Amino acid sequence: MRKLATIRVIDELHPIEGADAIECAVVGGWKVVVKKGEYAVGDLAVYLEIDSWVPTELAPFLSKGKDPREFEGIKGERLRTVKLRGQLSQGLFLPFDVLRGAVVILAESADVSEFLGIVKWEKPMNAQLAGMAKGNFPSLIPKTDQERMQNLKKEIAGAVESGLQFEITEKLEGSSMTAYLIDGVFGVCSRNVDLKETEGNTFWQIAREYDIEDKMRIAGLNNFAIQGELIRPGIQGNIYKLSKPMFMVFDMYNIVTGSFLTPHDRRALTKVLDVPHAPVLMVDKDLGMGSIDEILSWAEGKSVMGDIVGPEREGIVFKEVNGGMSFKAISNKYLLGEK
Ligand code: ATP
Ligand code: MN
Numbered sequence: 001m002r003k004l005a006t007i008r009v010i011d012e013l014h015p016i017e018g019a020d021a022i023e024c025a026v027v028g029g030w031k032v033v034v035k036k037g038e039y040a041v042g043d044l045a046v047y048l049e050i051d052s053w054v055p056t057e058l059a060p061f062l063s064k065g066k067d068p069r070e071f072e073g074i075k076g077e078r079l080r081t082v083k084l085r086g087q088l089s090q091g092l093f094l095p096f097d098v099l100r101g102a103v104v105i106l107a108e109s110a111d112v113s114e115f116l117g118i119v120k121w122e123k124p125m126n127a128q129l130a131g132m133a134k135g136n137f138p139s140l141i142p143k144t145d146q147e148r149m150q151n152l153k154k155e156i157a158g159a160v161e162s163g164l165q166f167e168i169t170e171k172l173e174g175s176s177m178t179a180y181l182i183d184g185v186f187g188v189c190s191r192n193v194d195l196k197e198t199e200g201n202t203f204w205q206i207a208r209e210y211d212i213e214d215k216m217r218i219a220g221l222n223n224f225a226i227q228g229e230l231i232r233p234g235i236q237g238n239i240y241k242l243s244k245p246m247f248m249v250f251d252m253y254n255i256v257t258g259s260f261l262t263p264h265d266r267r268a269l270t271k272v273l274d275v276p277h278a279p280v281l282m283v284d285k286d287l288g289m290g291s292i293d294e295i296l297s298w299a300e301g302k303s304v305m306g307d308i309v310g311p312e313r314e315g316i317v318f319k320e321v322n323g324g325m326s327f328k329a330i331s332n333k334y335l336l337g338e339k
Pocket of ligand 1: 002051148169170171172173174176177191229250278317328
């Protein structure tokens with residue numbers, strides 16, 4: 001679960017050129033524009049990450065004098081990536097005071113989302129894609145979430161120190177899909193749900209089209225999961241200009257050993273199975289100096305999918321070559337252009 005609202009210490013404050021009423025606060029790998037003088041370095045405050053749905057009572061100013069929007073019955077606003085006076089700003093700081101009356105463990109990075117009534121904003125689900133549930137997502141298989149690099153400053157510094165290398169793949173904008181064979185039973189899941197095989201279900205259709213069940217059986221991949229992104233003409237405005245749905249693998253998980261295949265082994269097995277793999281941009285890249293800003297700049301670029309000049313890519317995903325840590329770097333250019 002993503003911690004949307006956390007207790008944090010302000011790490012740094014920087015002036016913004018040409019602006020005297022605002023300044024830039026830094027917490028972990030995030031930068032947030034705040035009112036000048038409202039916070040000092042070392043202050044405790046509550047930090048809300050982008051995509052937080054913020055109830056209007058907490059921060060009425062987010063509606064800019066208009067009526068607040070509504071999500072899941074809560075009046076409020078979504079925190080987006082913005083630029084103010086040329087300064088990128090992601091998320092929102094609230095004074096520590098908003099926690100008055102809360103019973104919270106006063107530890108740095110304590111999660112206070114629930115107390116504040118903050119939920120995660122989600123894109124509305126496409127009805128046809130929603131499919132029909134056969135059950136919950138199998139507990140034996142990890143879900144496909146990736147942590148944002150801004151929350152892994154220490155871990156990334158550690159990776160640089162140990163000289164770790166990473167595979168970098170393009171982050172595709174579609175729907176997470178998992179195909180599995182557990183004790184001889186084949187199944188197909190969306191991000192959170194084990195799906196019934198029904199006629200109009202795109203996830204199952206694509207699994208059949210790539211013949212994934214037979215291929216897994218023939219290869220003896222029992223108690224095994226293949227995870228990837230389902231991209232198709234109908235979603236996200238068909239940014240990849242596809243004429244038909246595609247499944248592109250980004251993870252393989254061995255349930256018996258409880259581990260992911262290394263990027264190298266996954267790519268090799270994907271070839272053997274003849275299933276497309278998510279675009280690989282680098283196979284063994286170090287993290288440079290490990291600066292969050294530098295790595296975020298790598299995330300920006302055109303998609304290598306589809307036409308020669310693709311759309312702005314959503315970002316990139318890092319996977320340690322020995323099957324260790326993984327994380328995503330979302331392109332700020334993409335976030336700023338998001339509708
Ligand atoms: P957050 O929880 O940070 O708001 P989110 O829940 O929307 O974000 P995403 O930003 O979509 O999650 O990031 C994780 C998802 O990215 C995975 O579930 C997976 O479906 C998708 N994904 C797309 N391309 C890749 C890739 N190359 N490698 C790994 N995951 C990928
Ligand atoms: Mn997503």
